[in-house]
Amino acid sequence: QVQLVESGGGLVQPGGSLRLSCAASGLSFSFYRMSWYRQAPGKERELVASIAASGGSTNYGDSVKGRFTISKDNGRKTVWLQMNSLRPEDTALYYCNARLEHRDLWGQGTQVTVSS
Numbered sequence: 001q002v003q004l005v006e007s008g009g010g011l012v013q014p015g016g017s018l019r020l021s022c023a024a025s026g027l028s029f030s031f032y033r034m035s036w037y038r039q040a041p042g043k044e045r046e047l048v049a050s051i052a053a054s055g056g057s058t059n060y061g062d063s064v065k066g067r068f069t070i071s072k073d074n075g076r077k078t079v080w081l082q083m084n085s086l087r088p089e090d091t092a093l094y095y096c097n098a099r100l101e102h103r104d105l106w107g108q109g110t111q112v113t114v115s116s
Contacts, residue, residue, distance in 0.1 A: 002026035002105060004096045009110030012086055016114070020081040022096030022107060030054075030074035032100045036081045038092035038112075048094070049081060063089070086114045 008020040020036065035050040049070035051058045058070050064083075072079040079096065091114050096107040 004098060004105055004107035006094065006096045006107045006110040009094060009112045011113045011115065013116050014087060014114055016086050017082070017084045018086065018112060020083065020094055020110060020112075022079045024077040024079075024098060027098065027105070029077040029098075032098040034072050034079040035097040035099065036070060037095045037097055039095070040092040045095070051079065083112070088114045090114050
């Protein structure tokens with residue numbers, strides 16, 4: 001059974017940090033491009049960060065560049081999103097995504113709330 005399980009979300013004050021994790025099972029993880037997306041209430045889902053299957057290249061949404069870092073460990077079948085200097089506008093449900101050709105897999109999401 002294919003699963004992507006996110007964890008690490010929570011409530012944090014502005015300027016704080018969180019580290020999200022996504023543990024994969026039931027798929028050949030090392031072949032998949034992994035990404036984090038987020039969706040805030042009333043807004044469309046947007047790409048936060050993406051990392052190539054090999055882990056060799058990354059790209060980020062403009063709003064998180066310089067603050068967030070995506071990484072993956074193919075041996076542990078896990079992808080992380082380190083989020084620093086968090087802002088209230090980062091509040092959203094964060095989803096893990098695995099993509100390989102026509103296969104597109106999603107986790108259930110983990111809530112991040114940035115508020116004082």
